[in-house]
Amino acid sequence: MSSEHADAEGGSNTAARQQPQHLVFVYGTLKSGQPNNARLLEYMDSDISVVGKAVTRYPYPLVLATDYNVPFLINEICYTAKRVSGELFSVSSHALAFLDYVESTPTLYCRERIEVDLQIATAADPPDDVASSAETGQPGKQPSELMDSAASVESRWCWCYFLAHHNPSLVAPPFYSEYDSAKTPMRLNIQSLTPQDEEQIKRVIAKEVQIMPM
Numbered sequence: 353m354s355s356e357h358a359d360a361e362g363g364s365n366t367a368a369r370q371q372p373q374h375l376v377f378v379y380g381t382l383k384s385g386q387p388n389n390a391r392l393l394e395y396m397d398s399d400i401s402v403v404g405k406a407v408t409r410y411p412y413p414l415v416l417a418t419d420y421n422v423p424f425l426i427n428e429i430c431y432t433a434k435r436v437s438g439e440l441f442s443v444s445s446h447a448l449a450f451l452d453y454v455e456s457t458p459t460l461y462c463r464e465r466i467e468v469d470l471q472i473a474t475a476a477d478p479p480d481d482v483a484s485s486a487e488t489g490q491p492g493k494q495p496s497e498l499m500d501s502a503a504s505v506e507s508r509w510c511w512c513y514f515l516a517h518h519n520p521s522l523v524a525p526p527f528y529s530e531y532d533s534a535k536t537p538m539r540l541n542i543q544s545l546t547p548q549d550e551e552q553i554k555r556v557i558a559k560e561v562q563i564m565p566m
Contacts, residue, residue: 374448375510377406377468379414379438380423380531382454387533392454399447403440409467409507411435414528416536423531426523427464427514434529440470440510448511461513468512472504 381388384402393400411433413426425436443451455461515522 372445373442374445375403375508376441376443376448376451377408377438377466377510377512378441379425379436379512381533382451383439383531386531388454392451396443396447396450399444401442403442403470405437405471406440406468406508406510407435407437407471408512409435409469411527412466413523414531415522415524415526416528416531417522421533421536423528423536424515424518424522425512426518427462428523430523430527432525433527436528437530438468440468440508451513455513457513458516460516462516463511463513465509466512467507467509470506470508472506 380386382392383389410429411431412435413428413430413433414436415424415426416422417424451457452463455463457463
């Protein structure tokens, strides 16, 4: 590697590290082990780091909709819903802009600030009944119970992507506490989307989720 190339690469990495960092809570296909996490890391590289597992401070409706089982979080505190588990990322301003693009903000999703509880110490692996509750929507051990078993929990404010417009009828059980594509397989992900595909999936979501006009 030439010194000029090394300097340029080092300068680029330094610039990325010096960018302002933003906390983002992810709950769906962008989580580790989910279909779009690889695409996320591919584009963000040094612009992103995983802070840890987290759960929303308050219960929000997490629902699955459309033929693609897309997970949607609704920005309404709903005490018949569940606290939602996910991951907290630290991202640069550049990466945050890319996330806005991935989430079609503000057309399909809006980015809002919420409070989450961050798990500082690693607790035991989630028991099987947590996965089953995520799959069926039936009661099981909730993320809040798992978080309570950790040695330390800290409250953090962060960005979160919510469905921008929806029909009120969408806010109805079953509500989920956790999304896992292995339990609710998706037939499409953003890695395979062409611009034409992206417009098509927007039309599918607009039709089946009954997103209200802007």
